[in-house]
Amino acid sequence: MASHAQEQILIGLCDGELDSKRYQSSYLTNKVGGQPDWFPVISRQSPRCRRCAALLTHVVQVYCPLDSSPYHRNLHLFACPGTDCSGRSESWTVLRSQGLESEMAAAQPASRDAPPQEAALLTTDWCDTADDWGMEGEDGDDGWGGGLKKESQVQEEVKAENPTGNTTDISSRLQDLSLEESQEEIPVFSPFFISVVEESDLFxxxxxxxxxxxxxxxxxxxxxxxxxxxxxxxxxxxxxxxxxxxxxxxxxxxxxxxxxxLCPQQILRYCHGGKPLFISEPPSNMAQLFSACSSCGGPRTFELQLMPALVSLLQRKDSNVEVEFGTVLVYTCANSCWAAGSHSAVEEFCFVQADPDQQLFK
Incomplete structure (x- = not known):
């Protein structure tokens, strides 16, 4: 990322409900809740809570390609819906996935129906070229994003990992996936679009x-x-x-x-390579906690954080599931390392701080 853009802070705001009957989200969509939209080349992930082992709920999806990189790039944040796990760092997981445009086109089956235009118009990216916000959707309307994955897409991904064509392995993986989903339901938060403004424009x-x-x-x-x-x-x-x-x-x-x-309704702050906004005193060993990338061993850097105003949006219509926090800070590999041909997302570092005055945001 260019050094002159490192301190540019982008603010994420709720931009209305993502009605699946009217809009088709894709990996190009910035959103709260709903099902994660994985790249066609990435195997579907189902992370579990490190504290209670429950399946985690999808909280936020951010499309955030880096200016100097040829890769499409997503961050997905998940949290445990369990009451006893709320506000704990070990109950959150952030996954980074990447893919080249050529890989996307090869792995994505041709769509029979054109995606709704509204979704493309609301597509926003978080990369250095902030002047292009709102225009990415014009390029994104080329069939990259197929919405939520169907079984045919999973088959394509499994075939990519299994070029020998061993149908037994493919069937086994699909059966295991179906059994897991049928036995344990993953809570899903109501989905909302995220729009973006530069913090400097708020003044x-x-x-x-x-x-x-x-x-x-x-x-x-x-x-x-x-x-x-x-x-x-x-x-x-x-x-x-x-x-x-x-x-x-x-x-x-x-x-x-x-x-x-200046903008208390902000639900997300993004500044790749910038400085986080702590809500309380961080631990003295904070730098050591996020220092090494779990994949390449290189340094990590701050990228984004979730804000207290997001808490009120994390709701389910059919239950009282609620995730509370003050702020959730995400640190990612400074080099955004990625192995060519990889089909698995890379886990990054999440640090959760409780809100000492949560009622102010409700």
Missing amino acids: GEDDLKHAQELLREYEKREGVAVGELQGSGDGGGEEKYEKTRARHGDAIFSRFMKKIS
């Missing part, structure tokens, strides 16, 4: 005035004074905290609130 005069009002309300409620927001972003002055401490005694949380007060 309009009217928005800044509204943010200042929210900030004053927060200062009065929490008994803490922080510096004024600057219209030029972080470069226009430093935060200054008075001796009076917030009721929860956490200056880091106060900074967090100040930073997001």
Whole structure:
């Protein structure tokens, strides 16, 4: 990624319900909930909770190709729906998958029906070339994304991994997949589109005035004074905290609130190679926790984080399943390593911080 774009922060916002009867999502779609849309060359993944072994629920899908890379690139975040596992890092998993355009075209069966145009128009990417947002869908309307996988697609993937044509292995894998899904149901959150804006675009005069009002309300409620927001972003002055401490005694949380007060409805922050926005004091060994890529052993870097406003969107119509957190930070391989011809997603590092004042976002 080009160094001049590393500090560019992108904000993800809820952009309406993804109605499967009207829209067909694909791996090009940024979304909350629903079923994950895997690349045609990637085997379907069903991660489990490291704490209770339950199947994890899909939370967020982000299409995030890197500017200097020829690969399509996705991140999928999963969380355990169990009450006792809520807010624990070991109960979250983030998977990175990549694929070349030529591989996609070869592995994706021809679609009989053209995908709905609305889905293409709402496709957004998170790569360095932010000027292209909203235009990617025009290129993405070429049959790459086939929506949710059908059995025929799984067969294509298995054949790619099994060029000898051993039908016994293929049938066995499909049977195991069907048995697993029939025996254990995976909760699915209602799907929503995610739209993207640059954080710097939020500093309009009217928005800044509204943010200042929210900030004053927060200062009065929490008994803490922080510096004024600057219209030029972080470069226009430093935060200054008075001796009076917030009721929860956490200056880091106060900074967090100040930073997001301009757009409290943000559900995701993206800044590949940038700095995370902690909601509470991180552990002293944080750098060691995410330092090494589990695949290549190289360094990891911060890429994105989920925000408290997302919690209220994670709902099921037929149950009371709920996942709570303050922020979920994702660190990925700095080199975005990928083995040519790979059919398995790479697990990256997730770190969850609880929200010390969750009721503010409900």
